[in-house]
Amino acid sequence: MTQQTSGLIHGLYAEGDPIQxxxxxxxxxADRWNTRKFESALVNPANRRKLSxxxxxxxxxxxxxxxxxxxxxxxxxxxCYQDSPRRAHSIAAQGGINAAKNYKEDGxxxxxxxxxxxxxxxxxxxxxxxYRLAEVSAxxxxxxxxxxxxxxxxxxxxxxxxxxxxxxxSRTFYARGQxxxxxxxxxxxxxxxxxxAGTVEMYSRHEMLEVIVADGRARGIIAxxxxxxxxxxxxxxxxxxxxxxxxxxxxxxxxxxxxxxxxTWRAHRKGAYFGNPCYTQIHPTCxxxxxxxxxxxxxxxxxxxxxxxxxxxxxxxDCDKDPREIPEEDRDYYLERIYPSFGNLVPRDIASRAxxxxxxxxxxxxxxxxxxxxxxxxxxxxxLRRMSKEAVAEKYGNLLDMxxxxxxxxxxxxxxxxxxxxxxxxxxxWVDYDLxxxxxxxxxxxxANFSDHGANRLGAxxxxxxxxxxxxxxxxxxxxxxxxxxxxxxxxxxxxVVEAKASVDARIAKLLEINGDRTVDSFHRExxxxxxxxxxxxxxxxxxxxxxxxxxxxxxxFWRNVRVLGAADxxxxxxxxxxxxxxxxxxxxxxCIDALHRRESxxxxxxAESQTEDGEALRHDDEFAYVAAWEWGGDNGGAPILHxxxxxxxxxxxxxxxxx
Amino acid sequence: xxxMNLTLKIWRQAGPRAKGEMVTYPVTDISPxxxxxxxxxxxxxxxxxxxxxxIAFDSDCREGICGMxxxxxxxxxxxxxxxTTCQLHMRSFSDGDEITVEPxxxxxxxxxxxxVVDREAFDRIIQxxxxxxxxTGAAPExxxxxxxxxxxxxxxxxxxxxxxxxxxxACPNASGMLFLGAKITHLGELPQGQPERDARxxxxxxxxxxxxxxxxxxxxxCSLACPKEIPQDVINQLNLDLRRALTHGH
Ligand SMILES: Cc1cc2nc3c(=O)[nH]c(=O)nc-3n(C[C@H](O)[C@H](O)[C@H](O)COP(=O)(O)OP(=O)(O)OC[C@H]3O[C@@H](n4cnc5c(N)ncnc54)[C@H](O)[C@@H]3O)c2cc1C
Ligand code: SF4
Ligand code: FES
Numbered sequence: 041m042t043q044q045t046s047g048l049i050h051g052l053y054a055e056g057d058p059i060q061x062x063x064x065x066x067x068x069x070a071d072r073w074n075t076r077k078f079e080s081a082l083v084n085p086a087n088r089r090k091l092s093x094x095x096x097x098x099x100x101x102x103x104x105x106x107x108x109x110x111x112x113x114x115x116x117x118x119x120c121y122q123d124s125p126r127r128a129h130s131i132a133a134q135g136g137i138n139a140a141k142n143y144k145e146d147g148x149x150x151x152x153x154x155x156x157x158x159x160x161x162x163x164x165x166x167x168x169x170x171y172r173l174a175e176v177s178a179x180x181x182x183x184x185x186x187x188x189x190x191x192x193x194x195x196x197x198x199x200x201x202x203x204x205x206x207x208x209x210s211r212t213f214y215a216r217g218q219x220x221x222x223x224x225x226x227x228x229x230x231x232x233x234x235x236x237a238g239t240v241e242m243y244s245r246h247e248m249l250e251v252i253v254a255d256g257r258a259r260g261i262i263a264x265x266x267x268x269x270x271x272x273x274x275x276x277x278x279x280x281x282x283x284x285x286x287x288x289x290x291x292x293x294x295x296x297x298x299x300x301x302x303x304t305w306r307a308h309r310k311g312a313y314f315g316n317p318c319y320t321q322i323h324p325t326c327x328x329x330x331x332x333x334x335x336x337x338x339x340x341x342x343x344x345x346x347x348x349x350x351x352x353x354x355x356x357x358d359c360d361k362d363p364r365e366i367p368e369e370d371r372d373y374y375l376e377r378i379y380p381s382f383g384n385l386v387p388r389d390i391a392s393r394a395x396x397x398x399x400x401x402x403x404x405x406x407x408x409x410x411x412x413x414x415x416x417x418x419x420x421x422x423x424l425r426r427m428s429k430e431a432v433a434e435k436y437g438n439l440l441d442m443x444x445x446x447x448x449x450x451x452x453x454x455x456x457x458x459x460x461x462x463x464x465x466x467x468x469x470w471v472d473y474d475l476x477x478x479x480x481x482x483x484x485x486x487x488a489n490f491s492d493h494g495a496n497r498l499g500a501x502x503x504x505x506x507x508x509x510x511x512x513x514x515x516x517x518x519x520x521x522x523x524x525x526x527x528x529x530x531x532x533x534x535x536x537v538v539e540a541k542a543s544v545d546a547r548i549a550k551l552l553e554i555n556g557d558r559t560v561d562s563f564h565r566e567x568x569x570x571x572x573x574x575x576x577x578x579x580x581x582x583x584x585x586x587x588x589x590x591x592x593x594x595x596x597x598f599w600r601n602v603r604v605l606g607a608a609d610x611x612x613x614x615x616x617x618x619x620x621x622x623x624x625x626x627x628x629x630x631x632c633i634d635a636l637h638r639r640e641s642x643x644x645x646x647x648a649e650s651q652t653e654d655g656e657a658l659r660h661d662d663e664f665a666y667v668a669a670w671e672w673g674g675d676n677g678g679a680p681i682l683h684x685x686x687x688x689x690x691x692x693x694x695x696x697x698x699x700x
Numbered sequence: 701x702x703x704m705n706l707t708l709k710i711w712r713q714a715g716p717r718a719k720g721e722m723v724t725y726p727v728t729d730i731s732p733x734x735x736x737x738x739x740x741x742x743x744x745x746x747x748x749x750x751x752x753x754x755i756a757f758d759s760d761c762r763e764g765i766c767g768m769x770x771x772x773x774x775x776x777x778x779x780x781x782x783x784t785t786c787q788l789h790m791r792s793f794s795d796g797d798e799i800t801v802e803p804x805x806x807x808x809x810x811x812x813x814x815x816v817v818d819r820e821a822f823d824r825i826i827q828x829x830x831x832x833x834x835x836t837g838a839a840p841e842x843x844x845x846x847x848x849x850x851x852x853x854x855x856x857x858x859x860x861x862x863x864x865x866x867x868x869x870a871c872p873n874a875s876g877m878l879f880l881g882a883k884i885t886h887l888g889e890l891p892q893g894q895p896e897r898d899a900r901x902x903x904x905x906x907x908x909x910x911x912x913x914x915x916x917x918x919x920x921x922c923s924l925a926c927p928k929e930i931p932q933d934v935i936n937q938l939n940l941d942l943r944r945a946l947t948h949g950h
């Protein structure tokens with residue numbers, strides 16, 4: 041066990057009451073969701089139109105929820121910051137979506153998908169939620185096919201499946217490399233159908249900047265019209281956040297440029313607990329950083345590891361040589377060397393860390409960015425020899441083309457270079473079984489909540505979770521909440537509304553007023569470097585403490601020295617970014633505190649102090665088998681308060697993993 | 701490798717009703733590995749440092765899939781390669797080049813600011829009928845309706861459209877028929893799309909015309925500019941479907 045240097049770690053946080061009730065029904069796991077649905081109150085169709093729902097986010101989670109609640113007859117207002125709901129970041133998912141259909145008769149089942157997800161999450165997720173996810177997964181495929189999602193099919197006309205992310209059954213449905221796009225277009229079309237039907241009002245190019253909590257309930261949001269700059273108040277009976285992940289706290293990630301934490305962070309500051317903020321997934325096969333100008337990183341499907349071999353030169357002197365001239369005996373196929381049985385197919389986190397280590401040793405390849413070369417070879421030479429160029433192109437053609445477009449190098453001739461990048465955040469707002477946060481009336485869906493993936497997410501299960509939440513879970517649980525409504529009528533003069541609007545106005549004014557010397561991006565980059573260095577693939581107590589100091593200093597400087605030009609009453613992209621970076625600067629600190637307090641390694645969270653002799657992540661179930669739900673410590677710099685939700689495993693036995 | 705020096709001529713327009721103009725910005729030491737938008741990021745950082753308001757342009761995924769980016773680069777929608785603006789890299793240019801950068805130009809896509817345009821007309825075309833009516837929960841088992849592979853593949857090909865609007869920007873008539881044809885083909889090739897097929901095409905074409913997009917005169921620039929290489933024959937399918945729907949009395 042990692043030794044703790046002092047009390048509650050340097051007074052960085054305080055501990056509050058544990059969370060006792062997650063509202064999951066008891067009983068056999070297979071019956072729980074039916075029980076909950078049956079117990080959930082009904083709303084008379086005639087009353088639905090009088091009940092209003094705000095849904096922020098139009099990705100798979102938000103888009104699906106808005107369409108479904110619109111169909112049910114509620115009055116829905118839907119928001120996104122892009123110019124169209126169809127552009128939410130879900131569009132970028134490539135690989136596929138899992139569902140326990142067992143179309144291949146290869147032994148898959150709801151229970152197996154549940155089991156794999158709990159195990160994949162390294163025993164840090166809630167069994168009831170995960171089981172429900174597996175249970176509704178099959179309905180998702182039916183729904184999408186009915187909407188016209190063009191999944192890959194076999195010659196007989198039936199749906200094709202592949203195996204994905206190291207599992208032994210073929211349960212992944214896909215649409216070439218565009219699964220996210222096709223699923224999202226399905227949800228988007230269903231949403232636009234409701235816009236036409238008059239049940240959904242669409243607000244695109246709108247950014248939510250505050251949640252309104254009145255008399256103990258979430259009752260609305262403050263949003264800025266990004267075109268006119270107008271700060272608007274929107275009120276409703278219930279608010280849903282489906283605003284995606286916060287990987288952009290690292291500046292460079294595979295997320296879209298606009299992905300942000302603002303919506304969930306503002307809610308956190310208003311009382312919503314933030315669950316497991318330090319759980320981040322780093323994906324091993326991304327295209328490395330090319331230079332200081334880099335604005336984002338591009339993922340390449342990890343299926344490339346099935347046929348590509350990963351290596352670096354044995355000697356640092358060889359790192360700037362043409363790789364084709366480095367003879368076999370001078371190459372280090374380090375994954376094959378260290379993990380002889382899994383080789384290049386070890387899980388994402390192990391492959392990522394191993395790449396970091398060889399580069400830290402000075403054996404990375406590609407251009408120097410800063411002091412180091414950050415890249416390793418992913419070599420298809422053997423595959424080309426074994427399979428023919430045509431066969432490789434048939435299987436991986438579009439990925440190799442994408443690589444060539446971005447790097448200008450031909451992967452059929454020169455080994456590709458890859459490096460890990462931040463890809464997904466398992467943490468998010470804490471929610472109960474109903475997906476309700478600790479603020480009554482504030483529900484959270486998709487990547488924005490912490491719910492189903494524990495400390496690590498399996499491939500092809502984020503799309504599944506987004507659509508499960510949006511199509512099937514939320515519409516049932518929200519109904520139960522709305523059955524208590526409509527709530528007392530609010531108007532713009534209510535003190536909570538006035539306060540929320542005033543705080544947004546003040547913040548915008550402040551950002552424009554500072555007129556310092558540094559651009560927003562320069563702060564964001566610096567924050568990203570700190571997070572990547574100290575709260576990235578490997579974390580230590582010393583590094584995290586240092587990061588917290590660095591972040592605090594940077595945040596101070598930001599509020600003194602940022603330069604945001606332009607006005608508030610027009611399209612102003614620097615202002616948009618400034619607000620997002622300001623929130624990342626607060627989130628980053630909480631992520632470090634969470635990582636610091638969790639003195640174990642689990643899933644995507646690797647504490648160097650907690651590893652086995654073989655260098656594997658070592659969990660401490662006796663002490664850390666809980667969800668860390670953080671309460672905001674107050675605007676006056678109070679320390680965040682930790683609430684623990686104990687994780688009880690009744691149906692799956694906890695095991696330590698091994699890939700040697 | 702040393703960087704390139706380029707002269708950029710960029711459309712600046714303060715707001716929807718403001719008068720716009722081309723402004724010249726020299727940029728130096730541009731790495732060929734930068735994407736076109738990263739080059740604009742670098743310029744914007746420099747403008748901010750000089751106290752000039754940065755240039756507004758749209759982008760989000762920066763990996764060629766969300767359809768948010770889109771610029772007329774030296775007169776070509778998305779520039780000289782068959783790809784999106786965000787996936788265009790500076791190695792496609794040479795030292796000393798002069799590059800003009802403008803927003804999409806079309807009545808149906810009014811300029812909001814600088815290089816940012818309003819493309820909500822596309823959403824309204826989808827609202828008119830670009831969907832299959834299948835309420836959540838009402839779906840039959842996915843395998844109950846097999847789809848012949850050639851049809852599934854063709855549907856998929858058309859569904860690859862990212863709604864970027866390059867087809868409209870490239871068309872001398874500013875027609876949205878390639879976008880429209882892609883949706884008609886995506887849904888029309890599938891058995892699930894049949895019940896609404898006639899009504900869909902009529903409603904979508906009406907909305908398209910109502911938004912102020914031009915008609916198609918078979919010039920073919922749309923397909924050449926399309927980053928997803930949607931073929932022109934989706935417009936043929938659109939016309940066939942429309943004729944069929946009209947003979948069915950729609
Ligand atoms: C490159 C890439 C590949 C991936 N591949 C896979 C895969 O193959 N399989 C898989 O299962 N998962 C994959 N994932 C993960 C998966 O795509 C995401 O986790 C998932 O799509 C998130 O969906 P969402 O609905 O929660 O959020 P998003 O799709 O991110 O949507 C967020 C929405 O919130 C809106 N929003 C955000 N903030 C605000 C605000 N402040 N105000 C107003 N609106 C706001 C946005 O406009 C957007 O509409 C991948 C992720 C990436 C980055
Ligand atoms: S058809 Fe092509 S050019 Fe037109 S919107 Fe779709 S992807 Fe863009
Ligand atoms: S920014 Fe998404 S396609 Fe270019």
